[in-house]
Amino acid sequence: MTELDTRPPRAVDVPALVKPDRVHGSVYTSQEIYDLEMTRIFREGWVFVAHESEVPEPGDYITRRIGGEPWIVARGRDGVVRVLANRCTHRGNRLCNADAGNSSSFRCPYHGWTFSNDGTLTGVPMRNGYGEQFDAVLNGLGLKPAAAVDSYRGFVFACLSTPPKTLLEHLGRATTAMDRLLALSPTGELDLRAGWMKHDMPCNWKMVMENNVDGYHALFTHASVYDAVKPAKVSHIPSKVEVWVRDLGDGHSEIDYSPEYTRLDEEFVWFGRIRREKLPRYVAAMEEAYGPEDTHRAFVVGPPHTLIFPNLFLAEMNIMMVEPMGPGRSIAYTTPALIPGADELNEKMLRRAEGAMGPAGFLIADDGEIGARNQLGLAGPAPEWVVLSRGTESDLNDATGIVNHDKSAETPQRGWWRHWASVLAGQASAGSDSDDKGAVHA
Ligand code: FES
Numbered sequence: 001m002t003e004l005d006t007r008p009p010r011a012v013d014v015p016a017l018v019k020p021d022r023v024h025g026s027v028y029t030s031q032e033i034y035d036l037e038m039t040r041i042f043r044e045g046w047v048f049v050a051h052e053s054e055v056p057e058p059g060d061y062i063t064r065r066i067g068g069e070p071w072i073v074a075r076g077r078d079g080v081v082r083v084l085a086n087r088c089t090h091r092g093n094r095l096c097n098a099d100a101g102n103s104s105s106f107r108c109p110y111h112g113w114t115f116s117n118d119g120t121l122t123g124v125p126m127r128n129g130y131g132e133q134f135d136a137v138l139n140g141l142g143l144k145p146a147a148a149v150d151s152y153r154g155f156v157f158a159c160l161s162t163p164p165k166t167l168l169e170h171l172g173r174a175t176t177a178m179d180r181l182l183a184l185s186p187t188g189e190l191d192l193r194a195g196w197m198k199h200d201m202p203c204n205w206k207m208v209m210e211n212n213v214d215g216y217h218a219l220f221t222h223a224s225v226y227d228a229v230k231p232a233k234v235s236h237i238p239s240k241v242e243v244w245v246r247d248l249g250d251g252h253s254e255i256d257y258s259p260e261y262t263r264l265d266e267e268f269v270w271f272g273r274i275r276r277e278k279l280p281r282y283v284a285a286m287e288e289a290y291g292p293e294d295t296h297r298a299f300v301v302g303p304p305h306t307l308i309f310p311n312l313f314l315a316e317m318n319i320m321m322v323e324p325m326g327p328g329r330s331i332a333y334t335t336p337a338l339i340p341g342a343d344e345l346n347e348k349m350l351r352r353a354e355g356a357m358g359p360a361g362f363l364i365a366d367d368g369e370i371g372a373r374n375q376l377g378l379a380g381p382a383p384e385w386v387v388l389s390r391g392t393e394s395d396l397n398d399a400t401g402i403v404n405h406d407k408s409a410e411t412p413q414r415g416w417w418r419h420w421a422s423v424l425a426g427q428a429s430a431g432s433d434s435d436d437k438g439a440v441h442a
């Protein structure tokens with residue numbers, strides 16, 4: 001049996017669910033659709049799995065789930081980061097039960113089989129019990145690796161079956177968002193070891209992702225925040241700002257604040273308008289690395305606000321990954337994107353991450369509650385469709401994707417669903433996705 005034999009039946013009529021300006025409500029509630037997503041998106045496509053800084057030293061490991069399956073991300077003695085099935089090859093016990101650690105090997109708690117952190121089976125207690133058959137029985141019983149692992153600028157992605165395209169093809173224009181984030185790091189690196197905050201969201205995983213690039217909701221969903229604190233960045237009224245939304249193609253999309261920041265030509269508007277004098281060591285390291293002009297530009301345009309299909313969100317100076325847990329439940333993990341050596345900035349970043357994303361934080365609590373209510377509303381079957389037509393007439397095509405100069409346009413959502421439909425219908429292989437970058441909002 002190959003793993004393809006375990007696919008769920010193709011009973012889902014994907015084209016009937018997604019129209020250019022609306023999607024069927026069942027995409028958020030159907031178990032069949034969820035099962036198909038786990039296969040098509042999470043097992044057959046590239047998914048974000050870890051950041052290299054989480055496993056900096058040989059022996060470091062973390063455990064993750066991909067499409068509901070347990071995996072270990074481990075850096076071997078050879079420095080290579082591997083993604084290995086967290087399942088003992090004897091009788092299936094979950095091998096590693098810690099979130100993170102450092103170990104040269106993993107020993108199964110059930111019967112003591114031991115595997116090195118490159119996946120090799122190295123120890124079987126009481127091997128005489130296998131008699132003459134020992135080598136034949138145990139041959140090939142190393143830990144199963146992901147079919148493909150690759151990284152872009154420290155972000156590690158895995159594909160559990162033979163990937164339909166390269167990681168770079170999957171990322172497409174989203175690499176520019178990672179580059180924009182890394183342009184704020186004098187070493188070109190990040191440190192994602194502050195710890196992941198985990199938010200259990202009683203809503204479909206796609207709602208969490210889509211909401212991250214929804215420029216329409218903030219004034220309403222987050223009204224209490226703006227009542228309580230002065231907006232730290234720029235106005236949240238879309239008509240008052242030069243903030244654009246963009247469908248980058250391949251399911252990726254963003255809210256781009258850079259036109260407004262560039263218009264203001266002011267540094268750190270995106271970071272509480274902190275003055276550069278408060279960050280002397282960081283500013284010096286940046287200017288040393290990139291020169292004064294590029295440093296000024298990086299400080300003006302700030303970090304990306306970009307969703308990378310399917311499970312990663314570059315949330316300005318936070319990183320979010322979303323894990324589906326069933327049609328009506330997901331977990332959002334967030335951690336601040338700390339910059340190595342930038343202690344003055346990192347200290348403030350931690351406090352800001354707590355304030356926005358922490359358990360008592362302002363923003364994610366609102367979004368979690370609205371997601372829960374969305375899921376509750378969608379429990380009713382009518383009306384059948386969810387409307388995503390806002391801004392269809394003002395979408396513009398250019399070399400960066402499909403752009404809309406109205407922050408409240410639903411351009412990112414249309415891009416998400418167009419790609420989602422092509423992946424679920426099995427059409428998003430290498431080359432065939434070129435349609436997905438153009439204007440197909442017809
Ligand atoms: S299940 Fe792991 S050693 Fe038996």
Ligand SMILES: [Fe+2]
Nearest residue numbers: 218221363367
């Ligand atoms: Fe929000």
